[in-house]
Amino acid sequence: MASDTRGALVVVGSGPGIGSHVARTFSSHGFKRIILLSRDPSRLEKDAQFIRNKTPSANVSTLPIDLANTSGIPSALAQVDKALGDTPLEVVLFNAARVGPSTLVEWPMEELELDIKIKITGCYAVVQWAVPKLLAAKKSHKPAFLCTSGSIYKEPIPEVFSLSVCKAGQHNLVHSMHKKYKEEGVYCGMVVVGGVVADEHPECNAENIANKTWALYESRDDLQVEIVDP
Numbered sequence: 001m002a003s004d005t006r007g008a009l010v011v012v013g014s015g016p017g018i019g020s021h022v023a024r025t026f027s028s029h030g031f032k033r034i035i036l037l038s039r040d041p042s043r044l045e046k047d048a049q050f051i052r053n054k055t056p057s058a059n060v061s062t063l064p065i066d067l068a069n070t071s072g073i074p075s076a077l078a079q080v081d082k083a084l085g086d087t088p089l090e091v092v093l094f095n096a097a098r099v100g101p102s103t104l105v106e107w108p109m110e111e112l113e114l115d116i117k118i119k120i121t122g123c124y125a126v127v128q129w130a131v132p133k134l135l136a137a138k139k140s141h142k143p144a145f146l147c148t149s150g151s152i153y154k155e156p157i158p159e160v161f162s163l164s165v166c167k168a169g170q171h172n173l174v175h176s177m178h179k180k181y182k183e184e185g186v187y188c189g190m191v192v193v194g195g196v197v198a199d200e201h202p203e204c205n206a207e208n209i210a211n212k213t214w215a216l217y218e219s220r221d222d223l224q225v226e227i228v229d230p
């Protein structure tokens with residue numbers, strides 16, 4: 001597809017790691033319209049500059065969203081609609097996560113609820129917003145809903161059980177979407193990172209993960225790619 005016919009990429013949960021690297025990789029493959037969302041506006045502006053440094057022609061917007069505030073998500077996404085204007089939504093990356101230890105059984109119920117809000121309810125709210133737009137783009141574009149995860153979705157780590165529980169639920173949601181929308185022309189897939197993201201890791205570095213995300217998007221076949229260090 002010619003780069004000038006690409007639609008927009010929206011990254012929900014942008015940050016200096018996977019989020020901004022995926023956006024930068026997609027921009028270098030012709031996605032010129034990029035919208036980044038997370039909670040910290042000044043940090044988001046750094047992510048935007050990171051993309052512009054590689055693709056000066058990229059049109060990058062940043063918008064605030066707090067996925068922990070479920071009732072505020074529709075109004076945040078309405079701002080994305082405004083920013084999109086006439087540009088079709090082509091790809092969504094759901095990448096937001098609250099990462100940290102959660103000790104069995106001291107971890108308060110409210111904290112588990114908060115994790116579920118961000119990673120499952122928040123993801124579903126973005127899915128509800130995105131899917132009709134992605135379906136509308138299928139004749140002229142290659143629409144996709146992508147989500148980052150970790151191998152803990154299938155192999156939980158007790159010390160981060162709350163994150164593991166949420167990743168299992170999120171994976172299940174995207175698996176359902178993969179089954180339902182594949183035939184309807186919208187690819188839904190998971191980028192599963194099986195280790196800590198760090199520059200010095202041969203596979204689990206943000207640049208390589210972004211390249212693998214692009215390859216998954218281009219092939220539009222398997223449910224997921226799993227990235228692990230040797």
Ligand SMILES: NC(=O)c1ccc[n+]([C@@H]2O[C@H](COP(=O)([O-])OP(=O)(O)OC[C@H]3O[C@@H](n4cnc5c(N)ncnc54)[C@H](OP(=O)(O)O)[C@@H]3O)[C@@H](O)[C@H]2O)c1
Nearest residue numbers: 013015016017018019038039040067096097148150196197
């Ligand atoms: N980092 C790792 O070692 C690792 C390992 C395996 C899997 N993963 C997965 O990779 C993804 C994240 O990639 P990354 O770790 O490289 O992070 P990243 O892309 O650098 O940033 C993710 C961003 O999510 C945002 N976020 C967190 N809570 C949010 C909320 N309530 N509402 C909106 N945005 C929120 C944060 O920005 P604000 O704080 O500004 O909101 C954060 O900068 C997650 O799916 C994670 O589970 C990471």
